[in-house]
Amino acid sequence: MHAYANPTRFLAIARPLTPWLLGGGLLLLMVGAWAGLALVPGDYKQGETARILYVHVPSAWLGMGGWTSLAVAGLVQLVWRHPLAGIAARAIAVPGMLFTALCLATGSIWGKPTWGTWWEWDGRMTSMLVLFFLYAGFIALTRGDEGARAGGALSRGAAVYALVGAINIPIINRSVVWWNSLHQGPSITLRGSSIDGALLWPLGLTLTGFSLLFGAIVLMRMRRIIAENRVTARLRRLADDEEG
Amino acid sequence: MKAKHQRLILALLAVAGIAGAGVLGASALRDEAAYFRTPAEIAAGKAATGEAMRLGGMVAQGSIERLGDGVTIRFVATDGKASVPVEFTGIVPDLFAEESGMVADGRMRADGTFVADRILAKHDERYMPPQMGDMPKGVAKMAPKT
Known part of the structure; x- marks a missing residue:
């Protein structure tokens, strides 16, 4: 594990991986979006509005998956103080927040014609909105802090915040099971899917596509932070040389 | 260590x-x-008359009736264990239908009828192509439920 915590070794993998993730993600997304929006039939009851699930479900998955990885990065930062953990957490926060916002927006757009309302304070929607604010808080906490100027490591406070926020993830997941909610129960569980196969397969494509795209964005943002670190280090060395 | x-x-x-x-x-x-209460909870006496609350349940089959004024409907909300008659004046969402979930904002009247000010349709977790939804009830039920 220590081997990959080294930025140079990380870059040797991340550099060639980025275009593959980006290209593969965009390709899968295009095929998945075309299949989901044009090829498969609408839902028997909702008609065409059901098609928004091909964006809504991957967004929810990435919003929640994003915070899960952010919390793992926070733990690694706290315990092993790996230089890359803080960089990864910083890189994940913005796309994570973006996909959470996309999930809330598409859910709201779907809710109006389906339920008859843009927004209700039920368990699922409220906990997802809390996730959005958690991301906002993390970004506010880490942007321009001491760690951002010196290598990207998270402060202890930010790492603890990432861990504490993770409690919201199982709450979002279970909210429709624990509490009576307006949002329907889970369609896809370990036991199978209540989305018919004819409507399900484009979701696999967009889910993988968005995930690869998310990975590419995170790698690019991590590489940017590492590049910035190197520039800062070089400038400092130059300044030292001139003085000396 | x-x-x-x-x-x-x-x-x-x-x-x-x-x-x-x-x-x-x-x-x-x-x-x-909980976003809403179920008919069983109301039958168990968890709702005081006149208290603002939400009621959620399935619209019982064959229960929707339109009153003479043309804008008021009556139906029975059920959760399989108990049922509550509901009265509502206004426009219901497109997906509001018999044998389908709904959530109503309102309050219990002394005669045991729930008077709703607003009705939302609740969607279940099943998604399938129209051909399957149009199948006779017995066949459609064979589609995976949860």
Whole structure:
């Protein structure tokens, strides 16, 4: 594990991986979006509005998956103080927040014609909105802090915040099971899917596509932070040389 | 013990503590965080007459009737265990239908009817192509449910 915590070794993998993730993600997304929006039939009851699930479900998955990885990065930062953990957490926060916002927006757009309302304070929607604010808080906490100027490591406070926020993830997941909610129960569980196969397969494509795209964005943002670190280090060395 | 191991144990203990607190908090919220009450809860006397609340349930088959004024409907909301008659004046969402979920804002009237000011349609977790939805009831029921 220590081997990959080294930025140079990380870059040797991340550099060639980025275009593959980006290209593969965009390709899968295009095929998945075309299949989901044009090829498969609408839902028997909702008609065409059901098609928004091909964006809504991957967004929810990435919003929640994003915070899960952010919390793992926070733990690694706290315990092993790996230089890359803080960089990864910083890189994940913005796309994570973006996909959470996309999930809330598409859910709201779907809710109006389906339920008859843009927004209700039920368990699922409220906990997802809390996730959005958690991301906002993390970004506010880490942007321009001491760690951002010196290598990207998270402060202890930010790492603890990432861990504490993770409690919201199982709450979002279970909210429709624990509490009576307006949002329907889970369609896809370990036991199978209540989305018919004819409507399900484009979701696999967009889910993988968005995930690869998310990975590419995170790698690019991590590489940017590492590049910035190197520039800062070089400038400092130059300044030292001139003085000396 | 190395400092690293100490930090690992501390962090894991903290995570366990947070998870425990979260589960406790969530289970304490079990009733409070419910978005609506079910007909069975109302039958058990959990709703006072005139108290603003939400009622959720399935619209019983064959129960929707339109009153003479043309804008008021009556139907029966059920959860399989108990049922509550509901009265509503206004426009219902497109997906509001018999044998389908709904959530109503309103209050209980003294005669045991729930008077709704607003009705939302609740969607279930099943998605399928129209051909399958149009199938006779017995066949459509064979489609995976949960």
